[in-house]
Amino acid sequence: MWKDRRILDLLGIELPIIQAPMAGANLSDMVIAVSEAGGLGSLPCALLSLDKAREELTRIRKNTSKPINVNFFCHRAPVGDAGQDAAWKDRLKDYYLEFGLDPEMPTPPSTRAPFDEGYLSLVEEFRPDVVSFHFGLPQPGLLKRVKDTGAKVLSSATTVDEARWLEDGGSDAIIAQGFEAGGHRGIFLSDDISSQVGTMALVPQVVDAVKVPVIAAGGIADARGIVAAFALGASAVQIGTAYLFTPEATIASPHRQALKSAKDDQTALTNVFTGRPARGIVNRIMREVGPMSPIAPQFPLAGGALVPLRQKTEPLGSSDFMSLWSGQAARLARELPAGELTKALAQEALSKLR
Structure with a gap:
């Protein structure tokens, strides 16, 4: 056939x-x-x-x-850069404070x-x-x-x-x-x-x-x-x-909901979630920090600092700090x-x- x-x-x-x-x-x-x-x-x-x-x-x-x-x-497995990691955490500091998180808390692993x-x-x-x-x-x-x-x-x-x-x-x-x-x-x-x-x-x-x-x-x-x-x-x-x-x-669930309402022009390439470019539906962190940030740590280390923010906001139904991977043809x-x-x-x- x-x-x-x-x-x-x-x-x-x-x-x-x-x-x-x-x-x-x-x-x-x-x-x-x-x-x-x-x-x-x-x-x-x-x-x-x-x-x-x-x-x-x-x-x-x-x-x-x-x-x-x-x-x-x-x-290739990344080599950590303390200076870059500190700059990234500093860029996210206001979000930590907004949600009652300690900006000095240890960064969870992102593997x-x-x-x-x-x-x-x-x-x-x-x-x-x-x-x-x-x-x-x-x-x-x-x-x-x-x-x-x-x-x-x-x-x-x-x-x-x-x-x-x-x-x-x-x-x-x-x-x-x-x-x-x-x-x-x-x-x-x-x-x-x-x-x-x-x-x-x-x-x-x-x-x-x-x-x-x-x-x-x-x-x-x-x-x-x-x-x-x-x-x-x-x-x-x-x-x-x-x-x-x-x-x-x-x-x-927030990712699924975002997909259902996504339009053709609502995705972008971003490195803020992992350190490598990936296409996802634009959300708050992509708009305000990226979508492509020159200070995002190497892949896949960038995602670690976002973990506490996602853990704090996702139970509230928010997709502001989660990767909403999607291509341009979701509709x-x-x-x-x-x-x-x-x-x-x-x-x-x-x-x-x-």
């Missing part, structure tokens, strides 16, 4: 729809639902301890035998662990069908051991140069992440977000530049976006924001269970392609 079967055959899936791995926003329930529906469910591990990741993978394997994707970050031997042991133990990476690829020795398990490797590119780098490094397919995408940018060969490329322009150029299949991501939330991606030469799509509307999403999403959404998107796209 699908004219381009390169991703279907490569990954062993039935539908060319990959559920984006969304750290903090999805766990095993979504992975199982999407994979059982014929797409590729993805488990994000960057925020999970080894024990928690093992627990989630065990549950997944008990509930589906379909292909799954396990996702990791490939950033997003890079792929290492520990995570590799999980890959070797559970042998997922697909392993995907963000911010490049791991060291060649680690990557070789991943591929030795039989896993297919995916990674995100935000430019043609990054796509070529990933292909040369051993990626079996490239996720072309357009500027419209929610969450963290996969950018890794540069730190200049001012020249990032939109999906419509990026996908065909990546398709022309590499021999491996290309997966389109960014601003795709309905069948029209899927059809457009195929017209641009993509072999599949990766969809994130639309899955945040499903009951399987593990987001907080195209609808509330359906993840499995139903996957099937509906595929069926509607096929109907339009015919």
Whole structure:
């Protein structure tokens, strides 16, 4: 039924729809639902301890035998900078005082662990069908051991140069992440977000530049976006924001409410939550401190100082200090269970392609 079967055959899936791995926003329930529906469910591990990741993978394997994707970050562990940390805390001081918090209190940790031997042991133990990476690829020795398990490797590119780098490094397919995408940018060969490329322009150029299949991501939330991606030469799509509307999403209530009212021009790239640029719905902290702050600590350390503010305000229903990750196409999403959404998107796209 699908004219381009390169991703279907490569990954062993039935539908060319990959559920984006969304750290903090999805766990095993979504992975199982999407994979059982014929797409590729993805488990994000960057925020999970080894024990928690093992627990989630065990549950997944008990509930589906379909292909799954396990996702990791490939950033370098940051080196702390006391001066930068102090400047960041000083910038947030008035918010601490506003909510009765001690500005001198210890900063909670903010961790997003890079792929290492520990995570590799999980890959070797559970042998997922697909392993995907963000911010490049791991060291060649680690990557070789991943591929030795039989896993297919995916990674995100935000430019043609990054796509070529990933292909040369051993990626079996490239996720072309357009500027419209929610969450963290996969950018890794540069730190200049001012020249990032939109999906419509990026996908065909990546398709022309590499021999491996290309997966389109960014601003795709309905069948029209899927059809457009195929017209641009993509072999599949990766969809994130639309899955945040499903009951399987593990987001907080204020985030869910913000998504329901988000407009096309209400997101921005920000580094205030983690130290790396990521697209989210604009809220108070983004407006007043960023969205891009030159004093935000290195990724992922910036988030630690915001933890007490979120803990104080979220129970009140406030989203002022929480990351509201979202792409630019949130208004195209609808509330359906993840499995139903996957099937509906595929069926509607096929109907339009015919």
